[in-house]
Structure formats: C-alpha cells, structure tokens
Amino acid sequence: MDMKTTKVRVWDKEQKKFLEIGSEEEQVTPQYSSKxxxxxxxxGYVDENGYAYEIDAKIVQQTGLKDKDDTDIYEGDIFEENYFDNEHEGQVIKRYEVIFNNGAFMAKPIGVKSSKFPLYLVFMFANKERSNDMKVLGNVFENPELLEN
Known part of the structure; x- marks a missing residue:
C-alpha cells in the first residue's frame, strides 16, 4: 500500500514568516496536550518561566497538486489560471485563493462579488491536468496585496 506523506507549512504570526519543522535552532517542534x-x-528559545517558547502559528496543508512550474500548492496560496473561454472569445486569466472548507480544498475567486458558482470552485484534484494551467504567485501571509483586485 502506497501511503502519501502529508506536507504542511507553519506560519509564525509574530515573526511573519514560515518556519520549518525540525530539531534545529530556529525550527519548530510540534507538541500536543490534551488541554x-x-x-x-x-x-532554542524559552519563555519567561523557562518553558519551551510557544509560537502563535497557523498550519497550512499541501493540496497534493503542483502548479505548471512544479511548485507545491498549499492552503493560503494564491494562483493564476489561464484558459481559453469561448464566452469571452479568448484567453482568460483568473486569480484564486486556495482555502480549506468543509473537508475539501477549494479555489476562492479573487475580486468576484457574485458568481455563477454557488460558493467556491471545488478544486479538481482528480484531474491533475488542470494544475498545468495554474501558476502560484504567492500566498495570503507573505503577499496579502495579491488579494486586491
């Protein structure tokens, strides 16, 4: 049985940067408490009481897709999709934010107030060929300006 490894990134809200999971200094270690x-x-850091320094973090998961440049696509990423649309008679470029909602990764259109889609476009993970038209531009954490229309 082939088990796929889930990839995650950890965004440190205080330092405003992604940190790697590991045992080296400046990396983060996952911890769990029942409380x-x-x-x-x-x-490498301790708080004022001498305990390991806990960070305010946001964990984002990799979707399982890569863009046309072989870049992993994560929750919170912003990507562009280029496609040909007969309705618009030509090439269309749209921008989306990757979100995780109701147990599924979805692409939320950026700058769309109303849409013919009821909520969000459900990410087409079964059809990996679609990701060949996607290009990751950045993410909502490091590049919030990409959310502007």
Whole structure:
C-alpha cells in the first residue's frame, strides 16, 4: 500500500514568516496536550518561566497538486489560471485563493462579488491536468496585496 506523506507549512504570526519543522535552532517542534491540542514551540528559545517558547502559528496543508512550474500548492496560496473561454472569445486569466472548507480544498475567486458558482470552485484534484494551467504567485501571509483586485 502506497501511503502519501502529508506536507504542511507553519506560519509564525509574530515573526511573519514560515518556519520549518525540525530539531534545529530556529525550527519548530510540534507538541500536543490534551488541554490545548496541537501547538508548536520554537527550538532554542524559552519563555519567561523557562518553558519551551510557544509560537502563535497557523498550519497550512499541501493540496497534493503542483502548479505548471512544479511548485507545491498549499492552503493560503494564491494562483493564476489561464484558459481559453469561448464566452469571452479568448484567453482568460483568473486569480484564486486556495482555502480549506468543509473537508475539501477549494479555489476562492479573487475580486468576484457574485458568481455563477454557488460558493467556491471545488478544486479538481482528480484531474491533475488542470494544475498545468495554474501558476502560484504567492500566498495570503507573505503577499496579502495579491488579494486586491
């Protein structure tokens, strides 16, 4: 049986950067307590009480897709999709934010107030060929300006 490894990134809200999971200094270690659930501590640092320094983190998961440049696509990423549309008679470029909602990764259109789609476009993970038209531009954490229309 072929088990796929789930990839995650950890966004440190205080330092405003992604940190790697590992045992080296400046990396983070996942911890779990029955009271608090999952949290991360920053290696090489302690708080004022001498305990491992807990960071305020956002964990984002890899979707299982790669864009046309072979870049992993994660929750929170912003990508562009180019396609030909007969309705618009030509090439169309649209921008989306990758979100995780109701147990599925979805592509939320950026700058669309109303849409013919009821909520969000459900990510087409079964059809990996669609990702050949996607290009990751950045993410909502490091590049919030990409959310502007």
């Amino acid at each position: 608090d659930g999952l949290f991360f501590t920053l290696n």
